[in-house]
Amino acid sequence: MKLKTILITAASVAGLCSALPASAQFQKPEDAIKYRKAAFTLIGTHFSRIGAMAQGRTPFDGAAAAANAEIVADLAKLPFSAFVDGTSGTDKGTPKANVWTERAKFDEHAKAMQVEAGKLAVAAKANNLDTLKLAFGSTAKTCKSCHDSFRND
């Protein structure tokens, strides 16, 4: 195979993977909506268990904090592929249309959450409440910032 052919083939294959629309992973828009709501339900559950410790509503348990933070960091990777075209809404809690019209900004917010969740998982391993509080706060800010911009009140 000539170099040019190889390069074109490689580019096509790479393009096929990276350009495959997220919607192709879901049979129907409703499936994508159900999926992302499920992901946020799990993220919210585990993140709020850390929040309860950070805010003194439950006793600090370093091992539980670390386990919950690890789960949050893993789950943080999931929901954003499910913001497929045609799934904006106007009801409370649904994504506004600007998720799609300002997609680069939305993706930045998603990335920020994932990065802070990753840092939270590392911080939680320190088994120190003050360290946990700081990392929880930084992560919570990324949630709120995205909700303020892209989610219907």
Added chain:
Amino acid sequence: MKLKTILITAASVAGLCSALPASAQFQKPEDAIKYRKAAFTLIGTHFSRIGAMAQGRTPFDGAAAAANAEIVADLAKLPFSAFVDGTSGTDKGTPKANVWTERAKFDEHAKAMQVEAGKLAVAAKANNLDTLKLAFGSTAKTCKSCHDSFRND
């Protein structure tokens, strides 16, 4: 502190952790139900993407299979803590009462699924369709076996 006191204290602390009912992690039974349904929604989504490859409905993509299997193995750890008391049902898809009356058997089924999902994650890394098919089949069997015994049709 006398040895007996130390042992009793240690036993109490250990007991507190291991015997803490799963329900204590959820404010309300409805939260537990929502949580486990969310976990199974995500597991089902990613597992069925592997199934589509194993059954030839989508082209085999080793990297995608490995990524999906890794997610399934992680998620497999989540739903079972949410089978809290008082959350059986009679509607299609809800857990039968024997989840609670035969809890040890249910827990064995859960463990079997988690073990097979772990093996699937390892198998998927081999980047070989036949290996994937075998591990997918073994994992699917554990799903079906538990559903047959513990889920309302």
